[in-house]
Amino acid sequence: MELSSVYQFNVMDYGAAGNGTNSDTAAVQAAIDACAAAGGGTVYVPPGRYLIGTVCLRSNLTLHLEQGSVLIASTDKDEYRFVTVYEQCVNTTVQTGNLYGKDISNFRITGNGEIDGADKAFWTRKETVGESWNSVPIYYWPKEWRPMGIMLEGCSNVHIEAVTIRSSPLYSGWLIDCQRIQLRGLQILNDFHGPNTDGFHFSSCRDVHIADCHFLTGDDSIAIDADGISKAENYTITNCTFNTSVNCFRIFTGLDPWFTVGSYNEVRNISISNCSVSNAAGFLNVTADNGLIEGITVSNVTLTMEQEGTPIFIMTNKGTVRHVIVSNMTAKSNGTCVIIGQPGDSIDDIVLSNILFDVAAKRKAFGIDIPDDIQGYAYHHFVPYNLYFRYAGRIRLHQVAVHWLDTELQESWSALKCREIERIDIDGFSGIHAGEDSEMPALHFANVKEAWITRTRALPGTKVFLQVEGTETRDIHLSDNDLMHAGQPVKTAMDVRAEAICERGNRTW
Template sequence: MSASPHPSRRDFARQTLLGAGALLAAPSLLLGCRTAPRAGATASRATGWDLVPEILGRIVPPTFPQRDFDVRTYGAVGDGRTDCTQAFARAIEACRAAGGGRVTVPPGRWLTGPIRLRSRVNLHVMKDATVAFSQDPRAYLPTVLTRWEGMEMMGYSPLIYALDERDVAVTGEGVLDGQADTTHWWPWKGGKEDGWRDGMPTQKPARDRLMAMVEGGTPVAQRVFAEGSYLRPQFIQPYRCTNVLIEGVTIHNSPMWEIHPVLCTNVTVRGVRIETHGPNNDGCDPESCRDVLIEDCYFDTGDDCIAIKSGRNADGRRLAVPTENVVIRNCRMKDGHGGVTIGSEISGGVRNVFTEKCQMDSPNLDRALRFKNNAMRGGVLEHVYMRDVTVGTVADSVLSVDLYYEEGEKGPFRPVVRDVELLRVTSRKSKHGLYMRAYASSEISDVRVIDCRFDGVEKGNVTDGVRGLVLRNVQVNGQAVGA
């Protein structure tokens, strides 16, 4: 197992946690992430938006040898009925063994179980091709190392998965269909709107058991949640990978989160179209990742369009790897809970998030930029910037920083949100322009709102407990407002 390319978790964790020395001193548990300083790394003197050219200079999509491996050559049949799982695996192994290239999926409907990517392999789904994933949960066993709601465990394989690989990609103009619906996967959430009915099993007992294991320090290898656990898999999850590209594909009907890179470095998500409205159907959730570009994507989701994460509670503090250096640009957020969300599984912290030139417009889209944190999570969320974003209708607020999320102040870990800037952000209709609430032992500070216009605001701004709030050339319903 190679060391993670992330910087020392202790350096960052010292800044983010209160009273967690014992946790920080503990070694990573089996199958956890090992970290080391990046070779040759030097501290940049750039700040704010001036950091973006440096970040983009490091984000270079992987390239692949010009060799194609057609899945039909390895026994796949695109009739929508034949199980192509082993044919996909054979094609991927042949591609890897040859030194890399593209595994091509031609037009047709290709039924498969989970796909395991290997280094130097680009899974290329052609136009008019649909990769349809099995609805049988047993197809996603044996268990693999995964992160579920910010907690490491051994669980169902994600539909497309890679572990400790370099140079992996999913590209093309085709469709990835998770085939989740109100009779498969979604009822496990436990909501009647998702197909659950009285007497049916739900994820709650396993989720509660996993949370207890995490808080109790159970080694990851012993956190086994297989058949009968009802913890839904993510769609695409590269885990501890370097040089990742997801480009062009359309994603439908995921069991849970859509694109979920974990502990990865150099990630590009470009031109992806996501249309799925199941429970917890987040669009793109980079978690404990460094150097991430999300651009030219379309999000029509059942949960947050983009949700930036870094681990939940004790597991986030154990690994203590922040998500950092994320650039989001030229995306359209049509529907979802939040356009860009920081949290809620955010105990490892986040820094340097830049969003620009995006469009958000839906009465079902709750918030444009949202921070979700509390005293059970803790962590420092800092250096988050949004500019030149056009918001039509959002149901709640343009900027939301709510440290009372779920458990609120019931916990020993201090949530901090600082250095947040909105520049040239406009909206046409919302309940609030700004909605920010801190409690006495938390921190929301250095929030700047500049050259912004919020129209159709029903209830004005809420800024409880915010320190260092700057409102410069801000209009709400045509009236100038100040701090």
């Protein structure tokens, strides 16, 4: 079978030069439009370097990037189409991209070719690099405008497979109010020190499947929000690898920097599994700002963190997070898990199961404690080293272990600190205080209204196993624990009633 009978529309037949110096925007667009006019088919991009601005995608066709083909972002602003997105929402913004589709369906990008965003052409190198908002310095300032690699709004039945997206000056992909999306076998290779060199953002998208992808990013690798016109729901993400200066996953409502009006949104039903992380500042960052996030499961993760941060960060600000399960994780990191709400918010039914944290603490602004007045989601870079829970409903820990590695820090802190918690269940926990302060408890409770601690062993060197304080503390149950290595099993403050502590079946000698 001849090539022309397989690929009906070859961009070279429409005047594409493919030399990387002349504009190929019009030729690629002409091939796409001809394919769409014929009722659909395949647009073929042969090996070569194609300089493009904005190319508008159409329904019922495949854009096939042959191995050796590269779509390169033009720096000519006149080659781009700037569009208003979120037009039906209270907050709108204007953006542009190289491959743009609106209200299209049944579209594929396939092949082993590349999309090259020519990142540094849209940035200015900083003269000096000082402290950054996170631990990885950003080397560049963005110029007045910069394109995204792929930008889709209101699209359905979209498949993107096998291609490489590299050197993005902004997000590699932004999908808004789309449904039935599949990403498979992608290589996302962006600048680790670039400004906003995220992987893919999904805003109010539904029925999304991501598998077998690799992400190298200078910001969040995968972001999921509900800032469009509908809920964000039903995601499966599996068998992916990550190397990022910020988060592997950021799941949020609100927070986008152009927002001028607060809005209530919902994100639900996200399953993440079988992922490996070679470097990150965090794995899972969940932040509900005036919205609802529920139904997140994470399983089978291996994680290494070099940047300051914490593997698991859950936060609310006038929002709700509930029904989150993280299980079967090993993390070599400089933090563990931080769950912090605000008075009147709702964080409920959070489960951590079969997790091992090996923690080499690095100095952070709030490594010991964090202010009540939380400024924003970026605090995950600065939050405490230990398991730190505040203003939450029910939290369950099952077979969670914290092991402190060597550090140059002189401070001491507990393995677990809980404040203003409705209920916490702890089963099979392993952890001791960090630092030289022998009076520091392994577990520290303040105003915990109900707790069950079972089948937990006080490690050798434990002076105080559990310290409780606060007038709201009550119903603290310890049963079937091995506390023989604790110099003092429970230390109770003067403001805690004696009947608040119930001990049964513990080994203390």
